[in-house]
Amino acid sequence: MLGLGNGDEVGGLSPAEPPSRPDQKSSSLISMTEEYVEVVRAVLAGEEHEGELFRTGRIALDRPPRAGMPIYLGALGPRMLSLAGRIADGVILDLMSPEQAGEAATAVRAAAHDAGRDPGSVQVLAVIHCCLSDDAALAAEAARAVVPRYALRPGADRLFGARLDEARGHARAGDHEAAARHVPQRVADRFVAHGDAVACSARVAEYRAAGIDLPVLFPMPVAGIWDLPLLINAFA
Incomplete structure (x- = not known):
């Protein structure tokens, strides 16, 4: 299994330009996390991803994971x-x-x-x-x-x-x-x-x-x- 999370300022992760309101920040982190899961799944499957926040080509992994990680x-x-x-x-x-x-x-x-x-x-x-x-x-x-x-x-x-x-x-x-x-x-x-x-x-x-x-x-x-x-x- 692969565990992911959105982090926080104490943990060392926050948006480069944090929104001005807490509710905006929360929504931004949730959206980022949702699409990041798509990115990771694409990379693990050897596919490309082009979304609203992230874009990546095919990445050759040294040790490809088992299917359906x-x-x-x-x-x-x-x-x-x-x-x-x-x-x-x-x-x-x-x-x-x-x-x-x-x-x-x-x-x-x-x-x-x-x-x-x-x-x-x-x-x-x-x-x-x-x-x-x-x-x-x-x-x-x-x-x-x-x-x-x-x-x-x-x-x-x-x-x-x-x-x-x-x-x-x-x-x-x-x-x-x-x-x-x-x-x-x-x-x-x-x-x-x-x-x-x-x-x-x-x-x-x-x-x-x-x-x-x-x-x-x-x-x-x-x-x-x-x-x-x-x-x-x-x-x-």
Whole structure:
């Protein structure tokens, strides 16, 4: 699979001449992403593309991909979720609680249905940050430390359901420990699975019950240690 997204200023991508209004910017990014998917599909198929925003000739790839390479879109907002349902083979959700992910999955499938597609043909993935440890307190602390990584993103307060001004200020200053201390535990609990293997497995099950086709575990450090084998063995 190939994952695509439209990025944001924090992630390093914005239009060369950004529109003057937020709604114009959103529409511009959605249109750009929609046509970019067409470009990528044309390139992968060895075809040309000439559209309103992009133009490309045939490109010789060193290692041609298999036919029908599925394209997944990363999506958070309603317009990208709708676009994914209309044109993508799958959608990648992130930073969402099980409830939010379930609502997003419903929106994607509704858009697919409205576009005349089989809703079940659009696979819904959800990235689940995971802080695995038998020490519940350490795991909870690690979960709070995940939030400042994303606090500078546009719309973070709306997404997380809380004002994160203090955490954001410390994150901008590069003091990640202080930033984590100013994250309410309830914010981290919304989208980070943490605790022992039983607790983390139960949290993953909540995503499946909400309608997620494929939970994707994103291991995070606990007490500064990235113990990937521990996570792999716990869910093997």
